[in-house]
Amino acid sequence: MKTGRIIKSISGVYRVDVEGEMYDTKPRGLFRKNKFSPIVGDVVDFEVENVTEGYIQHVHERKNEIKRPPVSNVDHLILVMSAVEPDFSTQLLDRFLVIAHSYHMRPRILITKKDLASIEMQQKVTQLLNVYEDMGYKTQFISINDDIEHVFAQWGDGLAVLSGQSGVGKSTLLNKYFPDLDIETQHISKALNRGRHTTRHVELFERTHGFIADTPGFSALDFDHIQKDELKNYFMEIHEYGESCKFRDCNHINEPKCNVKIEVEQGNITQFRYDHYVQLFNEIANRKERY
Template sequence: MIEGVLLKGYGGFYYVFAEDRVWECSLRGRFRVKDQEFLPGDRVAILPEEDKATIESVEPRRNALIRPAIANVDQAILVFAMTSPKPDLNLLDRLLIQVTDAEIEPIIVFTKLDKYKDNPLANGSEDYAITTVYRNIGYTVFEVSSETGQGVAEIGARLTNKISVLAGPSGAGKSSLFNALSPGKKLKTGHISVKSKRGRHTTRHVELMVCAGGLVADTPGFSSLFLPNMKRAELTDCFPEFAQRRRQCRFNSCLHDKEPNCAIKAALEKGEISPVRYEHYLIFLKEIIEAERKY
């Protein structure tokens, strides 16, 4: 018996990565009886028989994302272009909340660094304004060019032995980054979607791929605009630069909106908190309060 990770289910078979190769597996009958649902990312034990194998057991999941449906995700690589398409920081902040709420480690990657340098707005130094804001908050941030290869190896080192999902808007350079990370195995760049043949529902095809010694899902999912179900007071925890200051607010229940003696607003006035991040916080707070009213 060997341990592996399920990459995808397709056409009644399951493809498992174990001992440095992919095994086409079928299921033991008892799994079919139990109507066990497998997800890419599931850790399984397989029994190889000649060239094929059977899945014998599956470990409990550490976590499971719904969109995309992947289990045991270690980290989310949030991919945004530095230049074009213009980075939608509202979406980035939303994704950071979704990822933090799901207890998955976020890694921010700004792509198309080569274009940024050509940009007359660039100041020519290594200090790129948009990346500095997120790095100062404490997030892990990479700047990369899939075109020149700059920064690619650093990201590759973060993928080894982990399960990662790539998320971010179409055109940001997710597939190009994947290709740069795994030369020889080319993904189509540009927008692709595969319709499920199972019914009228169209689902995105989700699979994990071997990449830079880890497993990566390149998926247009996970870019939903909805915030997870949370209480208004919990939103502060998803903004690390707010959370570290909240105990200095006058009121324990401070939502950092209209309350007096708010440490977050004081930090904002001193320029220690990004006005854009604060603006997004207020937008999200309003959405969460509206969602609370519906229940």
């Protein structure tokens, strides 16, 4: 029996990395019966016939798990957005942050394409990133011409997952970091309008301090699993100031003696953050439940 980490899964075949040696494996029948699937990131025990025929016997308990795209045991969730093409939007950022927090992770914010942004846009992005730094997020604002080794080194050891909209440059970053890799990337920014991801599956690559995952990114739509009463927990500063509201279960919408509303008025909670909270709250409240 060997133990390794799943780095890729394509049509039912799981590639397992055992200290740099690769094995192609399949889950044993029992998993299928129990409707349990191994996912990329899992640490697994498997039996080996040869390097192309292994059978996964056991999946180690997951430390955490992202549902879409499926990947487990994530140490650093890197939320990638671009300054331009597509344009940086705090509305979209807040939505992605909420999704990350719903998986119980505090993500890092990485903004790309600094070189394409005008000086005004660069200033605007920098100012907004300061707002997020004040909330407790770590942020980086880079372009592909920067020292990517240095960019990655800021995160620390373990599995880092690059996640974010299509076209923000996740695969481009990996290609720069691993010159031999040659992952498919979008050739022209027009491709954005086709509404499809260039990267189709999750794959882990070994980096200096662990692994890094390229993903097709979660889309802004992957929001169905979040209930309106839990949303407030996923805005860090609203969660913190909300502890002082009169009602323990205050949703900070129309409740009396709501401390969150007071802090917005006093400028301790940024207005646009509160507005995005209310927008998302209403979106969830009006959502038609699918069964």
